[in-house]
Amino acid sequence: MTPHRMSRRAVILVLDGVGAGEAHDAATYGDAGSDTLGHVAEAVGGLQLPNLERLGLGHVRPLRGMAAVAHPGGAWGRLQPASAGKDSTTGHWELAGIRLARPFPTYPDGFPPDVIDEFAARTGRGVLGNVAASGTAIIDDFGAEHQATGKWIVYTSADSVFQVASHEGVIPLAELYAACETAREMLVAPHDVSRVIARPFVGEPGRYQRTKNRRDLSIEPPETTLLDALAAAGVSRAGVGKVDDLFAGRNLRARHTGSNAEGIEAIATWLREESDGLLFANLVDFDTLFGHRNDVAGFYGALREVDAALPTFEALLREDDLLFITADHGNDPTTASTDHARERAPLLVVGPQVRPTDVGERDTFADVGATVAEWLGSDFRGSGRSFLRELVTR
Structure with missing residues (x-):
């Protein structure tokens, strides 16, 4: 039997390292007080991100310069990390449904x-x-x-x-x-x-x-991911940035990009040209160029670059499209550390059918993968729970 294909589309856009406040267990990781978005907002004297503000970022958590607008253009919430670890692989795998019981090994003193x-x-x-x-x-x-x-x-x-x-x-x-x-x-x-x-x-x-x-x-994911489930269901999958590398290329091929600007253009191209399926995109400059180098001005500039691109993305969304904007971990450029931080991820969801509502503080990043799976017609839920019924008007 030929798998059923739907005309619906979904985009998971990961702003690499853009955390939204310390996770419940941040102290265990030495990250008590980490707050990437909050500290950047304070350091620059208030965020001027009109499109993210309009979509509801001010509802995700209080941020200097960001209002909680009366009629947001999207849904909002925050995601608690449930997997052990605070790296990009762990974060992306959890978004795709996997909850890791132990962190990957690290070697502060070098390899044996x-x-x-x-x-x-x-x-x-x-x-x-x-x-x-x-x-x-x-x-x-x-x-x-x-x-x-x-x-x-x-x-x-x-x-x-x-x-x-x-x-x-x-x-x-x-x-x-x-x-x-x-x-x-x-x-x-x-x-x-x-x-x-x-x-x-x-x-x-x-x-x-x-x-x-x-x-x-x-390393290969140890369990079935959202990507595997969509592949089995005949749903097309594409990537932007390093996403396919994080899944060992399993059931995903990505357009590799050299900058956030290239990534933004690749996302817009997919929205213009593709008729269905999932786009899993990563914009890495926040983390690689600015978070790891404690460059607050550069980090804020990258936020403004994404903010300026949002009207283009919104104009390209079709009736059966959902755009999820989130992160994989924190990387607070205002702290003495240059490492990743154990933080919640912000969540904004945009699309013609999205109602302006608070989907709450989710227990795991995997709720994003579960929701995308339901939207695209898959029974896969991984380790998450879908919030689709709270999200869309019909």
Whole structure:
């Protein structure tokens, strides 16, 4: 039997790192008091985001400069994280229905010698670094030695990542990618990091620059996701940004983008051209360029960029469309930390059939996936509960 296809569409738009206040268990993660949106609002003297305000962001939580408008253009709420962890993979998986019982392993003191020795032996090159470090600082520290020796630069961060940097003029990209595939294959429990990341760079000492040839290799989701369920039902799926990498490419292919601006254009293109299905999009600049670098002005600028794009998105929404705007974790650029923060995610839902209502504080990000599944005609609910009946007028 040919699976039934619906003409409905849904967009899950993840503003990477744009948290909306500490989660109920933030103190357990060392994140008590983290409040990405709230602290940015205070730091810039009040948010001027007229479209997000009009859609109901001021109802999500009190924010300096944002009014709780009388007649919002969408529905609103907040999502509590239920999975263990505060990284992008965990957040996106939970949005797609998976609740993780344990966090991915992290390595603040570097990887154990047996892991590094095996990686060196299997790839035929030595290793430099093996520390938790900034990606730009590590190539400044070890770039010259790498160029002289041909050894890999291996490093990690506060996230569960095994990152491999190499100069494109020293090691061909194909060899770097193959080495990362080797690392992904060997990093199994208890060292099952969420992502292996290829980090190529160019330039000379003092003038190194990372290139856009990054590649992420994620661990496979351990359970059925929203994407798997929609694929089985014959519902089309597309991605923007790094989303397919986070799901190990399983039942999703994404248009990779080099900036939020490119991502915004890709989302608009999908809304113009596609007739049905799901778009799962990630705008990563909040996290990568601004949160991790404590750049408050840049973070606010990225919020204004998204705000300015919203009227275009709204104009392209059809009668049977739902747009979910949310996040995967926090990354408060006003704190001393440059790490992710354990925060609630904001939630705004927009579409011609959406009633202006408070869908409440949800117990898990997975309620988004459950709601999208119901809207697109799937019985999948994962670890979430659908709030579709509260959301739409009919």
